[in-house]
Structures are given as C-alpha cells and as structure tokens.
Amino acid sequence: MTPSASTLDRFDLAILDILQTDNTTPQRVIAQAVNLSAPAVQRRIQRLQSTGVIRANVAVLDPEKVGKPLTIMVEVHLENERPDRTAPLRARIAAEEAVQQCYSVTGEADYLLVVTVASMADYEALTRRLFEGDDNVRRFRTSVSLGCLKAGLRVPLENGPTSS
Numbered sequence: 201m202t203p204s205a206s207t208l209d210r211f212d213l214a215i216l217d218i219l220q221t222d223n224t225t226p227q228r229v230i231a232q233a234v235n236l237s238a239p240a241v242q243r244r245i246q247r248l249q250s251t252g253v254i255r256a257n258v259a260v261l262d263p264e265k266v267g268k269p270l271t272i273m274v275e276v277h278l279e280n281e282r283p284d285r286t287a288p289l290r291a292r293i294a295a296e297e298a299v300q301q302c303y304s305v306t307g308e309a310d311y312l313l314v315v316t317v318a319s320m321a322d323y324e325a326l327t328r329r330l331f332e333g334d335d336n337v338r339r340f341r342t343s344v345s346l347g348c349l350k351a352g353l354r355v356p357l358e359n360g361p362t363s364s
Contacts, residue, residue: 208253211236213357215244216253220354223257260353268316271345272323275309276331277338285336286310298326309341 208216214234218225227245231238248254263269278286293302293313301314317323323342331337 211240212244212248212253215241216248217357219245219254220357263316268318270317270319270323271348272315272317273343273345274311274313274315274327275341275343276311276313277308277340278310279336279338281310289330289334289337292330296326296330298322 211234215230218230218233227241228238231241234241236244245254263271276289278289280286293299293311298315298317299313300316303312304310305312315323315326317326327340327342331340
C-alpha cells in the first residue's frame with residue numbers, strides 16, 4: 201500500500217523535513233531530533249523509500265560549475281495530443297539527459313521542458329534530436345534563463361516542522 205499524505209504521521213513528516221534539507225544526516229541525529237530510536241527511524245526511512253515517498257537520494261549539482269551554464273525553458277506545441285501520436289516524443293524527452301524536467305501543461309503549450317546545456321550549439325543539436333522530423337510538433341518556443349532566483353526540490357510538508 202502506498203501511503204498518502206493522510207497516512208504520514210508527525211514523525212514521518214519530521215523525518216522527511218530533515219532529509220529534504222540534508223539526506224546525509226545520520227539516523228541517530230534524526231532520531232534525537234524527532235524523539236524516536238535510531239532503529240525506528242531506520243524502519244520509517246526504509247518504508248518511505250519502499251513505498252515511493254522518498255523517490256531518490258541524490259546530490260544536487262550546480263550546473264554552471266560542471267560546465268552546463270545555460271538553463272533553457274522550452275514550450276512545446278503539438279498538432280495532436282493523442283497518446284499514440286505523443287509517445288515517440290515522450291520517449292525521446294525521457295531519454296534525453298539534458299532535459300532536467302518535463303511537464304505536461306494546460307494552456308497554449310502541451311509540454312514545458314527545463315533544459316541544461318553547455319552552449320547554444322548544444323541546445324540546437326538537442327532541438328534537432330527532439331523535434332526534427334516529428335510532424336506532430338507544431339512548434340516550440342525557447343526562453344533562455346538570464347539568472348536563477350530560486351531552484352529547489354523541497355516539497356512543502358503541511359503540519360510538519362520547518363527547517364531554518
């Protein structure tokens with residue numbers, strides 16, 4: 201059974217809040233902070249991972265410091281939204297490492313992509329790989345980020361503690 205927000209108790213929320221700030225926090229430190237034993241924290245974290253509440257434990261990199269200074273948002277407009285017509289594009293997007301995020305959206309566009317690349321030449325090559333020859337892609341619109349005001353992966357947890 202996959203837990204829902206209503207099945208996450210205050211201990212789960214407190215543990216998740218700590219892990220969202222730093223997932224390398226030792227379980228004994230988490231246990232102390234949430235007033236549980238270390239084995240109880242370990243069991244809860246394992247359950248949260250096995251049920252998909254915790255999707256991944258990753259390092260968040262600074263794209264500029266690893267040679268990918270350009271962040272580009274791409275609006276993709278389709279001719280037809282039928283699953284059989286969108287499946288090839290969706291597969292290409294899912295397989296493309298430069299695509300950091302992809303959302304199916306309402307409004308004029310059908311998809312919104314967030315892309316990280318080293319150069320405009322790399323971006324042009326990416327658009328050829330994703331869109332060239334796909335007659336279901338009506339058009340795409342590019343917005344290049346001039347700077348980042350906020351980027352985060354933290355999910356707000358209702359009724360959970362907030363970290364400072």
